[in-house]
Amino acid sequence: MKEVLIIYYSQTGQLLSILENMVTNIQGDNINITYFEIVARPNYEFPWDKEKFYDSFPESFLQIPSNYELPAKHILDKKYDLVVLGYQVWFLTPSIPINTFLKSETAKVLLKDVPVVTVVACRNMWIMAQEKMKKLLQNVEANLVGHIALVDRNINHISVITIAHWMFSGRKDRYLGIFPKPGVSEKDIQNAERFGIPIKKALVDSEFETLQSQILALDGVKVNPFLIMTDKRGNVLFSKWANHIIKKGALGNPKRLKWIGFFKIYLLFAIWVIAPIVFIVFLLTYLPSYKRRRKDKIYYSSVALKENE
Numbered sequence: 001m002k003e004v005l006i007i008y009y010s011q012t013g014q015l016l017s018i019l020e021n022m023v024t025n026i027q028g029d030n031i032n033i034t035y036f037e038i039v040a041r042p043n044y045e046f047p048w049d050k051e052k053f054y055d056s057f058p059e060s061f062l063q064i065p066s067n068y069e070l071p072a073k074h075i076l077d078k079k080y081d082l083v084v085l086g087y088q089v090w091f092l093t094p095s096i097p098i099n100t101f102l103k104s105e106t107a108k109v110l111l112k113d114v115p116v117v118t119v120v121a122c123r124n125m126w127i128m129a130q131e132k133m134k135k136l137l138q139n140v141e142a143n144l145v146g147h148i149a150l151v152d153r154n155i156n157h158i159s160v161i162t163i164a165h166w167m168f169s170g171r172k173d174r175y176l177g178i179f180p181k182p183g184v185s186e187k188d189i190q191n192a193e194r195f196g197i198p199i200k201k202a203l204v205d206s207e208f209e210t211l212q213s214q215i216l217a218l219d220g221v222k223v224n225p226f227l228i229m230t231d232k233r234g235n236v237l238f239s240k241w242a243n244h245i246i247k248k249g250a251l252g253n254p255k256r257l258k259w260i261g262f263f264k265i266y267l268l269f270a271i272w273v274i275a276p277i278v279f280i281v282f283l284l285t286y287l288p289s290y291k292r293r294r295k296d297k298i299y300y301s302s303v304a305l306k307e308n309e
Contacts, residue, residue, distance in 0.1 A: 061092065
């Protein structure tokens with residue numbers, strides 16, 4: 001009997017739907033599936049209050065753990081042959097509930113020496129979040145063997161508008177009746193079942209060396225060179241903001257909220273003004289940087305972790 005553990009935090013339910021579709025082609029044939037939902041304490045509501053969303057930025061980006069409900073005893077008592085870890089991206093970083101779990105002693109118990117496939121569902125920028133995920137998994141001595149990234153396929157500025165509508169209203173519908181639906185498309189959610197086939201074969205054979213190449217062949221990861229550049233630059237700037245704001249007090253502190261307000265203005269400016277300028281710079285330097293970008297694309301599509309990262 002092969003034991004598979006599905007660990008996830010899904011604020012909207014979208015990620016859980018993706019994982020459940022994947023599992024349809026993994027389960028059966030002496031494969032037992034166990035789900036462990038990370039339940040944050042305090043809970044992060046959905047739809048999200050705008051003030052609370054932005055106020056979660058410093059702790060999210062700085063990867064400061066919070067609290068969560070421990071898994072049931074029957075989950076802890078098993079030794080797993082594979083873990084599928086589903087996560088969201090908050091402020092270019094794995095979400096607080098996922099980060100909290102991975103920095104816990106429980107994560108070491110469940111993940112040490114276990115093959116792990118990560119699954120991220122987000123708007124578009126997941127590159128640096130996955131690098132942080134690689135480090136978190138390395139710290140608990142897990143063995144990352146596969147990664148799948150499902151994103152909103154709409155252009156950047158359209159997805160900014162639609163994801164905000166979804167987050168703050170709770171409705172995954174067409175904003176104003178003219179914008180596309182937010183998040184990962186229903187087609188991509190349903191088609192996630194295709195990844196279960198190579199995952200199951202690797203599990204049954206206990207051979208994970210070629211799993212990521214098979215996932216790539218199924219279009220499981222698409223790396224946008226422009227978004228690599230944007231993500232890296234965003235992390236530099238977010239670091240300055242987060243380290244400054246965290247010094248202004250705990251969640252809800254009036255001094256902190258004043259700076260959160262400044263950050264919100266900056267974020268809108270960065271999306272609508274700075275990002276287009278960065279894109280122009282990207283185009284102007286595309287040919288001179290072609291070889292480096294090609295190497296980056298190969299690396300960020302892989303499950304490897306640079307020693308200096």
